[in-house]
Amino acid sequence: MRTDTPVAVKLKDYVPYPFSIDAVELSFDLGAQKTTVRARLSVTPKGTGPMRLDGEALHLNYIALAEGGGKAAPLDPADFEVDARGLTLLAPPGGPFVLETEVEISPAANTALSGLYLSGGRLCTQCEAEGFRRITYYPDRPDVMSSFRVRMEGPKAAFPILLSNGTPGEAGDLPGGRHFAEWVDPHKKPAYLFALCAGDYDVLRDTFTTMSGRRVDLGIHVDKGDAPRAAWAMDALKRSMRWDEEVYGREYDLGVFNIVAVRDFNFGAMENKGLNIFNSAYVLADEDTATDFDFEAIESIVAHEYFHNWTGNRITCRDWFQLCLKEGLTVFRDQNFSADMRSRPVQRIKDVIKLRARQFAEDAGPLAHSVRPDTYGAIDNLYTATVYEKGSELIGILRRLIGPEKYREGMDLYFERHDGQAVTIEDFYACFEAVTGRDFSAFRQWYAQAGTPEVTLDETWDAETATLKVRLRQNTAPTQGQPVKKPVPVPLLSALLDGEGGHVAASGRKAEPFLVVLEGAEAELEFRLPEGSRRPLFSVNRDFSAPVRLVRKLTRDERLALVRAETDPFNTWDGLQTLVKEEILALSDGSQAKPDDALVGAIAGAVKGALGDPAFAALLTRLPEVGELFLERQPADPVALAAARAKLQAALGKALAETIGETLAKPAPAPYHPGAEQASVRALRNAFIALLGASSEPEAEATLSRLYDSAPNMTERLSTLRALMFTKGGGKAKAIGHFEQMWKSNPLVMDKWFSVQASTGTAEDVKRLIAHPDFDLRNPNRVRAVIGAFAMQNLAAFHAPDGSGYRAVEATILAADKANPALGARLMTAFEQWRVLEPKARGEAEACLKRLVEAGLSENAMDIASRALAAPG
Numbered sequence: 001m002r003t004d005t006p007v008a009v010k011l012k013d014y015v016p017y018p019f020s021i022d023a024v025e026l027s028f029d030l031g032a033q034k035t036t037v038r039a040r041l042s043v044t045p046k047g048t049g050p051m052r053l054d055g056e057a058l059h060l061n062y063i064a065l066a067e068g069g070g071k072a073a074p075l076d077p078a079d080f081e082v083d084a085r086g087l088t089l090l091a092p093p094g095g096p097f098v099l100e101t102e103v104e105i106s107p108a109a110n111t112a113l114s115g116l117y118l119s120g121g122r123l124c125t126q127c128e129a130e131g132f133r134r135i136t137y138y139p140d141r142p143d144v145m146s147s148f149r150v151r152m153e154g155p156k157a158a159f160p161i162l163l164s165n166g167t168p169g170e171a172g173d174l175p176g177g178r179h180f181a182e183w184v185d186p187h188k189k190p191a192y193l194f195a196l197c198a199g200d201y202d203v204l205r206d207t208f209t210t211m212s213g214r215r216v217d218l219g220i221h222v223d224k225g226d227a228p229r230a231a232w233a234m235d236a237l238k239r240s241m242r243w244d245e246e247v248y249g250r251e252y253d254l255g256v257f258n259i260v261a262v263r264d265f266n267f268g269a270m271e272n273k274g275l276n277i278f279n280s281a282y283v284l285a286d287e288d289t290a291t292d293f294d295f296e297a298i299e300s301i302v303a304h305e306y307f308h309n310w311t312g313n314r315i316t317c318r319d320w321f322q323l324c325l326k327e328g329l330t331v332f333r334d335q336n337f338s339a340d341m342r343s344r345p346v347q348r349i350k351d352v353i354k355l356r357a358r359q360f361a362e363d364a365g366p367l368a369h370s371v372r373p374d375t376y377g378a379i380d381n382l383y384t385a386t387v388y389e390k391g392s393e394l395i396g397i398l399r400r401l402i403g404p405e406k407y408r409e410g411m412d413l414y415f416e417r418h419d420g421q422a423v424t425i426e427d428f429y430a431c432f433e434a435v436t437g438r439d440f441s442a443f444r445q446w447y448a449q450a451g452t453p454e455v456t457l458d459e460t461w462d463a464e465t466a467t468l469k470v471r472l473r474q475n476t477a478p479t480q481g482q483p484v485k486k487p488v489p490v491p492l493l494s495a496l497l498d499g500e501g502g503h504v505a506a507s508g509r510k511a512e513p514f515l516v517v518l519e520g521a522e523a524e525l526e527f528r529l530p531e532g533s534r535r536p537l538f539s540v541n542r543d544f545s546a547p548v549r550l551v552r553k554l555t556r557d558e559r560l561a562l563v564r565a566e567t568d569p570f571n572t573w574d575g576l577q578t579l580v581k582e583e584i585l586a587l588s589d590g591s592q593a594k595p596d597d598a599l600v601g602a603i604a605g606a607v608k609g610a611l612g613d614p615a616f617a618a619l620l621t622r623l624p625e626v627g628e629l630f631l632e633r634q635p636a637d638p639v640a641l642a643a644a645r646a647k648l649q650a651a652l653g654k655a656l657a658e659t660i661g662e663t664l665a666k667p668a669p670a671p672y673h674p675g676a677e678q679a680s681v682r683a684l685r686n687a688f689i690a691l692l693g694a695s696s697e698p699e700a701e702a703t704l705s706r707l708y709d710s711a712p713n714m715t716e717r718l719s720t721l722r723a724l725m726f727t728k729g730g731g732k733a734k735a736i737g738h739f740e741q742m743w744k745s746n747p748l749v750m751d752k753w754f755s756v757q758a759s760t761g762t763a764e765d766v767k768r769l770i771a772h773p774d775f776d777l778r779n780p781n782r783v784r785a786v787i788g789a790f791a792m793q794n795l796a797a798f799h800a801p802d803g804s805g806y807r808a809v810e811a812t813i814l815a816a817d818k819a820n821p822a823l824g825a826r827l828m829t830a831f832e833q834w835r836v837l838e839p840k841a842r843g844e845a846e847a848c849l850k851r852l853v854e855a856g857l858s859e860n861a862m863d864i865a866s867r868a869l870a871a872p873g
């Protein structure tokens with residue numbers, strides 16, 4: 001265990017690798033305790049000097065070199081050096097040569113889940129970002145692309161199915177109950193896309209015919225008995241393949257596409273070429289064991305990984321600073337896929353909720369970094385909401401600025417120009433400059449600058465001249481290491497509203513929405529209306545066209561009038577969210593004793609008016625989470641905010657009591673289908689069930705217990721269980737016991753059971769969950785279900801002023817980090833907002849962070865802790 005902070009890697013230090021790896025042949029002798037890996041690299045030097053290969057936790061058996069087609073001769077120990085991070089050939093030949101190595105690794109001892117490891121008795125790999133160096137000595141960087149040929153052999157009983165990238169080649173039996181299989185990937189790829197899986201699986205098979213009529217064999221590999229539960233993932237895969245053809249003109253390029261579900265996995269899923277590896281939580285679903293939320297996540301993650309085949313695999317990143325090039329772009333693609341499969345406005349609202357909760361919070365704290373950073377410590381810590389979600393927003397801005405046709409033209413050019421290459425953000429934007437003739441250098445400031453821009457809007461109305469003047473100013477607060485910020489181009493989709501559901505024409509514009517682009521620090525807009533006109537209402541940042549914080553001083557009545565006049569569903573929802581935020585803040589600081597009846601009535605009215613679109617109505621009942629409110633006013637008091645939020649939620653439940661009763665009295669849609677239409681109806685049922693949980697009425701608890709007992713699917717079972725957590729009677733304990741009895745043999749469902757309690761309970765509850773026999777430190781899903789849910793969703797308990805929340809989990813964070821640094825670092829991000837807390841919690845958080853550092857953290861976790869603790873500025 002290293003306890004020093006990692007050495008910073010800098011974008012400006014980039015130099016191309018001085019060797020090309022023309023071909024890679026890998027040969028695996030597979031075993032759980034010991035796997036032997038022989039590698040044969042065909043190398044062409046591009047210059048002179050030593051050759052550095054990355055390697056970690058490898059035992060080198062053999063190293064040899066061959067020149068001019070001759071036989072490989074073992075290297076003299078004086079010709080190379082091995083250290084903890086790799087191997088250096090001190091004086092490699094000046095012409096083409098072949099390097100052969102043989103190493104031993106131990107998959108069973110690999111608890112970091114990076115490289116080749118064992119999960120549920122099967123072997124699998126995770127190589128992004130730097131896992132391949134834990135398999136063999138190799139230049140483990142994305143700009144080294146090569147063609148891979150893989151041979152695996154091992155005991156047939158333990159590993160009857162052997163998979164790797166590309167298409168299958170020769171296979172057959174060997175003496176002693178062993179067998180082998182070869183796989184060849186014709187597409188050059190960086191090592192981070194390498195994958196291998198070996199084990200006994202059930203396979204769900206299907207086929208897909210591409211737009212040019214080629215047949216692709218699809219296979220989803222799961223635990224024995226689970227194949228029927230992969231049907232939705234298969235359906236989502238085929239829809240994704242079709243969508244990428246129709247919307248981006250992209251066809252799949254191999255005859256085989258495999259997915260393997262793995263129980264112990266650090267991430268959601270991984271886009272390895274032709275062999276995607278998934279966290280089993282994002283493959284397996286049926287109505288009894290998965291919620292609508294799970295089905296939706298599966299659909300979007302399957303799409304995301306599939307879309308990477310073009311945006312990430314065929315065209316990859318030159319270096320990890322360009323991570324947003326593949327991630328931001330691919331998130332943008334999967335969000336649009338989901339919008340096309342479901343409801344576009346509802347999808348937009350959900351994407352913005354996630355962006356604000358995670359990315360805005362990141363931007364406002366010590367971990368703030370730009371979408372394309374120019375330095376990083378631990379690479380695993382760069383897989384952030386900023387790179388993914390803000391990265392996606394920037395592609396959305398680009399598309400809005402140039403329009404859908406030019407966007408598609410630019411994407412076509414990008415695929416044509418850079419296929420088979422490892423490129424940069426500059427290369428990507430050069431394609432859009434080529435098709436539009438525009439200069440995007442100012443736009444790229446969005447990629448260079450951390451922090452969320454704040455746009456302030458002031459307006460004045462001159463009744464005499466019927467002129468509305470709107471003044472816009474932008475400002476981005478300083479972030480760590482970036483004290484001075486420049487303006488960025490902010491596209492604001494706007495409209496003038498007449499207050500009766502219509503639009504107003506002004507200054508020669510048509511009566512329809514228009515795009516305003518705030519280019520500099522400020523701008524003034526003038527809208528001249530026909531003489532004698534009434535004052536129009538200004539609708540701005542419609543569809544959340546720019547990822548900014550909008551500051552607009554309006555009274556409650558003015559905001560309500562604007563919400564009523566809105567013609568943009570996002571702004572209708574967001575206008576109410578703003579009112580609700582202001583209300584919770586007023587209730588939390590004591591400036592208001594109880595929720596305002598008029599406001600509660602207005603929200604209830606909006607919900608009732610939207611019942612025809614139940615998914616949208618459900619979103620209207622949503623109250624911002626405590627963490628989102630940290631951004632609104634500081635210092636933040638999580639305990640007071642949570643209490644205020646609960647008060648408002650109870651009032652809303654009361655105002656909607658009749659509608660809730662009528663809705664929940666109807667039977668849930670049957671037979672179950674996970675598609676948008678039914679999911680929308682269930683979303684509203686879930687929202688109402690949550691409101692019942694917030695009520696303190698005994699009848700509400702009785703209704704919840706009844707709904708829990710008769711729940712026809714996991715969606716309703718889990719939403720009622722969650723709502724019962726907030727009640728005081730005996731129904732809660734009964735449901736917890738029943739759920740555990742029912743599902744104790746299904747780990748994915750038990751993750752939900754742990755998570756529901758950790759995200760709603762006390763520090764004592766979390767201690768009890770950690771002590772539960774099924775709590776498993778080696779399984780990231782389980783650790784996240786307990787520690788992650790508590791620290792990131794239950795902020796009033798985690799940030800308790802007496803420090804009890806921190807003390808309940810710190811030993812477990814340390815232990816998790818020791819086994820699995822990527823997981824440890826992810827848990828440490830729970831402290832990213834500690835500086836904005838009220839003084840007591842803040843002091844306890846700082847003390848806890850210091851104790852963790854003192855106890856010894858992994859390099860990954862130390863990277864987070866040291867940035868969190870660094871003095872601001």
Ligand SMILES: [Zn+2]
Pocket residue numbers: 304308326327330
């Ligand atoms: Zn991705």
